[in-house]
Amino acid sequence: MDVSQKLAILAAGARYDASCASSGSSRSSGSGACTPSGICHSWTGDGRCVSLLKVLYSNQCRLDCTYCPNRAGADIPRTSFTPEELVRITKEFYRRNYVEGLFLSSGIFADPDIVLGRLVEVARRLRRDEGFGGYIHLKAIPGAGDRALREAGRWADRLSANLELPTSDSLSALAPQKDGAEILGVMRFLAGEIREAGSLRRNRPVFAPAGQSTQIIVGASPEPDRTVLRLASGLYGKLGLRRVYYSAFVPVNRDPRLPSGTPPLLRELRLYQADWLLRFYGYSVDEIAGESEPDLDPSLDPKTSWALRHPEAFPVDLARADREAILRVPGIGITGAARILETRKAGGLSLDVLPRLGIVWKRARHFATVRGAHAGIREEPERLRALLASPPPGRPESAGTRAPADPRLQREFQF
Amino acid sequence: MNGIERLDGALIKVRDILGRPEPGPREDPCPTPARSRRSLGGRDRTPGQLELGLAEDAPVRSVGSASERTVPAPTGDKEGPVSPRDPRHVRDPRALPVERCLRALGGDVWETFEYALRTELPVDRDAADFAVRALLCGPEAASDRSLPEVRAVRAAAFKVRREVHRLLGLLRFAPDPDGILTARCEPDSEILDLLEPAFRRRYGSEPFRIVDLRRGVVLETGRGSTGRGSTGRAGLPDPKKEVPGPADPEPVPGSEPDPVDLWRAYYRAAEDPVRRNPRLRLQFMPRRYWKHLPELDA
């Protein structure tokens, strides 16, 4: 098999990993540098950003996770790169400005220490032999020892161990060879190392300066959004994760344990919107997906949904409110809030100016006033709700597939 | 008129507005109470100039970082420092004190003013008004989007920042026949020098070249200096005569795989067909950039 065929197979095998960021690191060397904000180098026909050369080292795997295209039982061509091939392709793609660097994952073709050792070897050769200063994201293979993980963090900008499913019950049902506690153990270890390396003590060796991330598949198992968001919130708060990625379940394998149908892309989008609210807007999981309504409303973005459920919090007077209250207005994001505050400070804020500040005024006008003046229809909640229902960008609305709800209580991960 | 003449023209316009002997019937530059007004000076003085430091004849080399990164000015009949955007152009000394004052305001006032004038939008008068407003009322006025000139200038500057960010990802380098890594683009605005630092970090000491086909300009780096020229010079392709595009040698059978082919194979494989959403791709990557992307022109 030539390297082009390998590349096609091992890139296709990695495309279900949603992580694409090249942000969070400011490493530089004689041959390359990371851009802290990350850079997209292209967008594939599915609208997703191409920032890194995202591939598997090998698609051979001993495990048989039901949802995975590379599972041991899948009838697919198997192949592996050599470290030389990966180093050469990464360097050449980087040199031509096709990518910011390398994202390297792998099937579990041998003992976890050996698998991680191969990934580390590629990273080490790039850094040490080639002076590569671009971005490297390595998969932290669960089951690998502390030494191998430390070595990975030494060469990589970011590490990730994927939880894949939001509860230990679902993991046992759909990926019985995986151990949730072991994956969380790796994440906890990485969190400790990242914290140590980030402390101000001098002479600390570098360890994954762009932190760690993880991925949760949604739609393969029956948990509601609240469970997924509680998990994400815990990972951000307790383990300091930089990102939690949500990946709509794509039924690539036939298995009676899995739902069939279209991927729940709309649910995935709503989870990303909710995640954003958790991280940057000061919302709590209880506010976004409470016990009584544990699923996000597919027809509304979660911020609008919260606003419609809390009429007592509106209208917000943009001429007086603090930033936190302004950020709660649907249609006003972080940049919009900053512009409102700047314009207010300069004395120029009025109802006429607001549509020109780059905010989604047709949405915000129903929830905001300027010294009592307003232009919305807040008094007609049903009409307003219909007006604000939003399809996801670029495609017609579709709720996608969903595993049937399981009345049993799902055991959430403890950490 | 080249970009530098345009920039200097706007700065001189600012100087002229501030240098009028009287404010006259002009609209009050700081009409709302929250906006702090800076002294305009007495009626018998040149208003604004003494307070703002515009009246003095500034030494021609005192424009901050403007001349630090450039190659020496060509000998010519003009005096003054060369432009950071294009060292072939010499700055007008009358513009420099105004530039210094705008820089001294801090924040993003100078950058916004200067970026707006890199676009092809007709914002010159707005840019001058924006600068006058900022100099007289303070830097907050430069963020007051209730003012039409602030909106116009900021919208133009945003276009430049977005295009720079896009092209940092979308430039595609390949060795030209002379072996130098070369990227071609047709940016809406004059941005080659804004792209340069990121690629210097990427390539270290390796020389590279970025060609702006739309303006017929080349930025070329090598051994620590940066040069600019027109595309017709020194054997570089003339965009009007030659078909643009990377010039990789024909692959020899059995040799290393062509990186362009590998990239195309990767790009195809990375797409998840069940998520197909070409409209979303177009939102992020407008079609006008596709011509120079090997993954899309195949």
Ligand code: SF4
């Ligand atoms: S271990 Fe990873 S590659 Fe192997 S089957 Fe499970 S998810 Fe797929």
